[in-house]
Amino acid sequence: KNEVEQSPQNLTAQEGEFITINCSYSVGISALHWLQQHPGGGIVSLFMLSSGKKKHGRLIATINIQEKHSSLHITASHPRDSAVYICAVVTGANSKLTFGKGITLSVRP
Amino acid sequence: DTGVSQNPRHKITKRGQNVTFRCDPISEHNRLYWYRQTLGQGPEFLTYFQNEAQLEKSRLLSDRFSAERPKGSFSTLEIQRTEQGDSAMYLCASSRTGNTEAFFGQGTRLTVV
Numbered sequence: 001k002n003e004v005e006q007s008p009q010n011l012t013a014q015e016g017e018f019i020t021i022n023c024s025y026s027v028g029i030s031a032l033h034w035l036q037q038h039p040g041g042g043i044v045s046l047f048m049l050s051s052g053k054k055k056h057g058r059l060i061a062t063i064n065i066q067e068k069h070s071s072l073h074i075t076a077s078h079p080r081d082s083a084v085y086i087c088a089v090v091t092g093a094n095s096k097l098t099f100g101k102g103i104t105l106s107v108r109p
Numbered sequence: 110d111t112g113v114s115q116n117p118r119h120k121i122t123k124r125g126q127n128v129t130f131r132c133d134p135i136s137e138h139n140r141l142y143w144y145r146q147t148l149g150q151g152p153e154f155l156t157y158f159q160n161e162a163q164l165e166k167s168r169l170l171s172d173r174f175s176a177e178r179p180k181g182s183f184s185t186l187e188i189q190r191t192e193q194g195d196s197a198m199y200l201c202a203s204s205r206t207g208n209t210e211a212f213f214g215q216g217t218r219l220t221v222v
Contacts, residue, residue: 043200
């Protein structure tokens with residue numbers, strides 16, 4: 001079993017829909033990242049969370065440390081949101097990242 | 110500062126050749142990480158530097174792989190005698206001690222033919 005699991009595996013949505021991507025982890029962490037990766041591109045950090053909830057524009061990220069679960073919500077989705085969304089947890093004294101497989105999101109116009 | 114820079118962006122090499130990638134982290138960041146991402150998978154940790162010291166290496170880092178950060182600034186990752194299984198995106202990230210926020214480069218995509 002992977003230390004970081006994401007669901008669903010792939011997701012297709014219609015423009016304007018509310019989208020939720022989930023992440024569960026099985027290890028102790030100091031923080032959790034939500035990352036975005038476009039085809040052929042590098043990785044951009046959307047959020048870093050250690051507790052509670054953060055909001056940036058149409059994106060909201062929440063984390064429940066007790067349940068070892070985090071969600072990324074996209075409100076009023078747009079085709080430009082199409083990308084791979086990766087959950088990564090920060091572990092150990094060296095603060096290295098352990099990644100989920102990522103979820104490919106496709107938003108249709 | 111333009112963020113984390115990786116060069117080259119793409120590299121195609123023949124099996125058996127050696128390749129070297131470079132990562133320039135954000136200037137005040139003392140922590141530097143290398144990760145490898147194969148198609149359809151999330152990135153996997155390869156190695157970690159704090160300043161010039163290589164403090165952690167993954168079991169994924171076979172003896173054909175070597176990484177350096179000689180002056181605690183830029184880092185190089187060398188793969189000797191490349192194999193087709195080395196084909197992947199190699200990502201570099203940097204951060205500061207005491208701040209777990211990591212910043213990523215654009216990656217180097219290696220294709221071994």
